[in-house]
Amino acid sequence: MKYTDIDKIKNSPIGFFDSGVGGLSVYSKFKKILPNENTIYYGDLKNMPYGNKSKEELLGCSRRILNFFKGKEVKAVVIACNTSSAIAYETIKNEYDFKIYPITQTCAKTISGMNIKNIGVFATLATINSHAYKKVLQKYNAETEVSEIPCQNWTSYIENGMINTTECYEDVKDKMKKMLENNPDKIILGCTHYPYLLDILSQFAPKDMFIDPAEMFVEYIKKDLTQLDLLNLSGKEETEEFYVSANPNEFVRNAKMFYEVKTLPAIV
Numbered sequence: 001m002k003y004t005d006i007d008k009i010k011n012s013p014i015g016f017f018d019s020g021v022g023g024l025s026v027y028s029k030f031k032k033i034l035p036n037e038n039t040i041y042y043g044d045l046k047n048m049p050y051g052n053k054s055k056e057e058l059l060g061c062s063r064r065i066l067n068f069f070k071g072k073e074v075k076a077v078v079i080a081c082n083t084s085s086a087i088a089y090e091t092i093k094n095e096y097d098f099k100i101y102p103i104t105q106t107c108a109k110t111i112s113g114m115n116i117k118n119i120g121v122f123a124t125l126a127t128i129n130s131h132a133y134k135k136v137l138q139k140y141n142a143e144t145e146v147s148e149i150p151c152q153n154w155t156s157y158i159e160n161g162m163i164n165t166t167e168c169y170e171d172v173k174d175k176m177k178k179m180l181e182n183n184p185d186k187i188i189l190g191c192t193h194y195p196y197l198l199d200i201l202s203q204f205a206p207k208d209m210f211i212d213p214a215e216m217f218v219e220y221i222k223k224d225l226t227q228l229d230l231l232n233l234s235g236k237e238e239t240e241e242f243y244v245s246a247n248p249n250e251f252v253r254n255a256k257m258f259y260e261v262k263t264l265p266a267i268v
């Protein structure tokens with residue numbers, strides 16, 4: 001490969017995707033830790049919530065978005081969505097010639113090294129049914145006890161601007177009650193939407209009991225891109241683009257807690 005080609009690859013954008021604003025909990029950390037990278041974020045609002053979809057449907061969503069990123073000539077894609085990572089990643093990981101980073105597998109491995117005895121996992125129904133966190137946590141540390149609780153409605157509360165409703169509060173309270181019966185030392189927020197609920201969750205347990213995998217995920221990506229010599233070192237001001245499959249106004253409004261999206265995303 002010619003030097004100019006390598007240079008072009010380094011300057012290429014990195015794609016991020018999720019069913020909606022959840023992936024911004026990862027994206028916002030990424031922009032702080034790797035501010036020089038060009039980025040594209042895709043929110044699949046038309047198909048949210050992903051957590052109640054079948055494997056076939058989730059594969060379809062992932063492939064459509066990855067093909068979109070292929071057209072954008074990205075150098076890597078970050079699956080900022082646990083459901084897609086848990087259900088679709090293994091099947092699609094070799095279908096593209098750019099690097100794909102799945103949040104669940106990456107972070108479960110890192111968390112397994114923290115020697116936590118009793119871990120709780122809150123995630124979508126699809127992620128919980130796949131036992132993606134549990135499998136990896138116990139693969140690297142067979143002694144770890146893992147209790148998993150699906151939270152089927154939490155993504156919709158966030159995407160529909162319902163965080164401050166009694167319905168949302170009561171649901172979070174109920175799931176926390178069930179979770180605390182298992183005496184977890186730590187609770188993984190195994191869906192990238194759930195950090196949006198941290199203020200409510202922390203009314204029932206100390207904030208430091210919750211693990212938001214976003215930061216460790218971004219640190220891993222940074223290390224890997226550095227090792228692959230793929231970091232953008234051009235010194236030019238970075239670019240960012242946002243796309244959604246529906247509801248751009250809702251996306252911008254709900255994004256605010258984690259990221260200020262300055263221009264209305266295009267619908268693709």
Ligand code: DGL
Pocket residue numbers: 018019020022023048049050051052080081082083084124127155190191192193
């Ligand atoms: N935020 C995603 C996840 O991490 C998807 C949630 C959903 O759409 O149900 O699983």
